[in-house]
Amino acid sequence: MVRILHAVNIMDRAGLETMLMNYYRHMDHNLIQFDFLTHRSQEGAYDEEIKVMGGNVYHAPRLYIQNIPKYFMYMKSFFLLHNEYQIIHSHIDAMSFFSLLAAKKNGISIRIAHSHSSKLDKDLKLPIKYFALKNIHNVATHNCACGALAGRFMFSNEKFKIINNAIDLKKFKYDKSIREEIRNHYEISDKFVIGHVGRYCYIKNQLFLLDIFAEVKKYRPESILLLIGKGPDEQQIRKKAKKLGLEDDIKLLVDRSDVNRIYQALDVFVMPSLFEGLPVVGVEAQANGIPCIVSDKISKEILLTSCIEMLSVEQQASEWASKILNCNCERNQKAEDELRAKGYDVVLEAKKLQDWYIDLDDKTKGIKQL
Structure with missing residues (x-):
């Protein structure tokens, strides 16, 4: 050995x-x-x-x-x-x-x-x-x-x-029954659910994501933001959510071991990072077939499937919101094959x-x- x-x-x-x-x-x-x-x-x-x-x-x-x-x-x-x-x-x-x-x-x-x-x-x-x-x-x-x-x-x-x-592609494959179970558990069955997975820190840019979410809420009041992770910026995020009057519409799911199940509940995955190599969560979200909108500061190598787009972090929160609101929220049925073909x-x-x-x-x- x-x-x-x-x-x-x-x-x-x-x-x-x-x-x-x-x-x-x-x-x-x-x-x-x-x-x-x-x-x-x-x-x-x-x-x-x-x-x-x-x-x-x-x-x-x-x-x-x-x-x-x-x-x-x-x-x-x-x-x-x-x-x-x-x-x-x-x-x-x-x-x-x-x-x-x-x-x-x-x-x-x-x-x-x-x-x-x-x-x-x-x-x-x-x-x-x-x-x-x-x-x-x-x-x-x-x-x-x-x-x-x-x-x-x-x-x-x-x-x-x-x-x-x-990643284990089978573990992240879209499952409608798990989606319904998670959405019922969090009482978000009738919500437009935006999701993000990442350490709560400045690199991941969650504070800007809150500004984006505030813009989305103007046009889709039924929207919910799920943040999955933990880190030093947790209290800053909570404080800003309260300042924006969104504390009831943002759920911080801290240090979850069942992230593969949480992805099922999402309608759109958003990642406005200030810099990254090639984030694992970006691969996971694509494996679930979720429409993904990610920062152009992430390596373009993250563009592995047909369900992901890049947007500049220099653009206004309203422009990110517009992209989210105009997403085709259907799952990518070819995600597993696309990722396997590219070595993931x-x-x-x-x-x-x-x-x-x-x-x-x-x-x-x-x-x-x-």
Whole structure:
């Protein structure tokens, strides 16, 4: 069995974490096992499922500048204790530099950097991120990305392997009976339902989405907005909803494990992100056949089916509302076939990733023999 150590922030229900779980669930665990090196002390939403499938979850110190010496001490002890790892696959974008540098210092042969975004998140760690991004090529032996835009952002002219954000297409297929069940449960059977899935943060631009929804309500008073996720902007969203007088028309469904069922209730899916790589939720929504309207700041690689359109985030909320109001809300019946043809069926894609890991592991054995 080959054990792969995945470096992440925390295994919560977010895009890259959900992508990893999609692949993990469809691996042959007699051949491949995933373990997770997180950078948070608290447990993640997926931790229990990981352990049930035979994986381990470890907690490294957070990557703050004052923690760097402590971090490298931890990683040295970690790799001394865990000599089963010869492959580390890091998913913390530019900050992967530090996990991969620690792995290099401790003799890990295969060090994979994986880009999931197209920009650096602007926070207090931004100067460190610029440094890390510039130097990641010195520590990674292999480069991966969710798409070409994300790959070019992190690796410039270097080669990279695209690993599609594949999903279980059957799980997200449109089901009229589930649609009726969910809409009855939330008492929205007679409503025009706009939906959005994403972490509550400025990147996802939910505050602008509230302005769009306010414009929609002028013409379709029976409209409801469902927001599925969690994050630091939750209170700001609630506050703005109240200010707009829409608190009774906006439902925040926090940290749901049944997002595949919630999609069934939607009439339109809207995603006005300020930047993205190739979001998993965009693939999920298309798999359900929902008409999707997404930001032009998302990689055009998200245009996978015939039910998705792009709109500039520079346009007014009223223009987004007009596009939503004029949507053809019928489900795309060809969505499953379209996505499978483009490499987004995780049942097929997991086998490819599994074979790649096994091939990499064989190479590490060859390196040791030399």
